[in-house]
Amino acid sequence: MQTAFAIVDGRMASWTLPPRDDEVMPGVRWGSVSEVLSPAYWTAAARTAPEATHGFICLDGNLAAEVGFCLLGGHGITAEMATAAYERLEAEGVFSSGSRADAGSIFSALQRPLTVEGRSVRYRFPRQRSTRIADALVLLRERPVHTSDPRRLRSELMRIPGIGPKTASWIVRNHTGSDDVAILDIHIIRACQVMRVFGHDIRLPRDYERLEDLFLTFARRIGVQAAVLDAVMWSQMRRLPMEITRPY
Template identity: 45%
Template sequence: MQRVVARIGERYGFLDLPDPEEDVVPGVAWGRFEHPLTAAFWVSQAWMAGEPEPADFRLGRTLAEELAACLLGGHGAPAEVGLAAYGRIRNALAQRGDGLLPAEVAEQLLTEPLDVDGRRVLYRFAKQRARHLAEALDGLRRIDADALADVALREALRTLPGIGPKTASWIVRNRRGSDAVAILDVHIMRACRVMGVFPDDADPGRGYVELERRFLAFCEAAQARASVMDATMWATMRGISPRLYNRIVDPPHRFADKRRVTTGGERECRAAAADGTRARHSQAAPQRGTRACGSGAGRSTALKPA
């Protein structure tokens, strides 16, 4: 057994996890919680994130606003740019009051430069997104969301223009705090490949439902809420620079980088060995998908919970 001790709010909490060598799901070892990107690391980070209220995930006040936020924030748009575009669209929706927005109005709003942290940024594919947004908002009126369970609502949203399984899942998770769907974006895919929950060649474009099933099965086995795990992975992975990421994962999962990357943990391991502390060097077999030295306090302190 391994025990996680953390201060959460005004109190200290304790989380007991299985031994690192045990599997959380077949073929995926728990690993050590202080080793970044192991299963135990993610479960402990999600636990430290706390228990959110369903409304904590929401970006919009209505389902129409949530649809606009997720449609504009997906498809490779950086989160900050998507939120800036959504803020402009939400104001226009509020002024109209009917949940609709003509394509030409949306295009004009999205074409004008956005203010993102004091920088003027152009929103990509403004014309296409404006058309999809207008058509999706119109189609949303024909979906009786209150009569549908989470997965059924996700499938209904997928029939709308510009909305695929990831965006539809994002809308449902945000609106309902749902644990029945998964938002398999690039950050979640990368984290799950490193853990071994997904195979290295996993492609959500060809097998979203099966990958979602694997992710939800992992969360269930780990006794972690899928919505919280998803949000924790997203917030953590997007905050890791490519250079740091390449230092803590095995070669098959690394970003391509022409610069020389120092072996992760080499200096730390040498220092620990000099102090007589048991250390694991780069020649030793690492945890699945991770590089870390020994059993001391890990470098996970650089990776803060969401």
């Protein structure tokens, strides 16, 4: 066995993990805590992470706001830029109850420069995302979705143009905090490929649910909430150098 130590809330904590050569899943060794990106490493990172969900799980009941926030993010847009854009639209009442904001007004708001980490920047894809958000808000008003079952909610959200399985899972996680879905973006996929939880022959969105089942099984095997694990992986993988995160 191996023992991991860490400071949690100002106090020394320790826990026992299986030997490094034991398998978490077939073909996936635990590795050691000091072995960056190993299952043991992610176990320690997730168990000691403060505010692991980064404030993205709000549970405030405003599904329209969550849909808008997630549509503003995605490939080519940093989390910081998406957050600044969302705060702009929220301040202008785009997601408030009774709002009838159209694509033109949303586009006008997204076109204006944003302040991100002290710099003035322009939001990427303002026209595309303004149309998607406006259409999504109309659909949510006209065809309310069921929110009691996380996977059913995801399926219904995927009827909205521009929302695929990853974005729908992101919305579900933010809105419900559910561990029944996983947010499989490129950072999570790469982390799982490094550990050999995922292989290389991946086609999305075709393989999303298969990979999600593997990820959720992995999270259960290491004793970590999926909602915490993918948030920690996302936070670390996007900052680590490519030579460390490049899959085998």
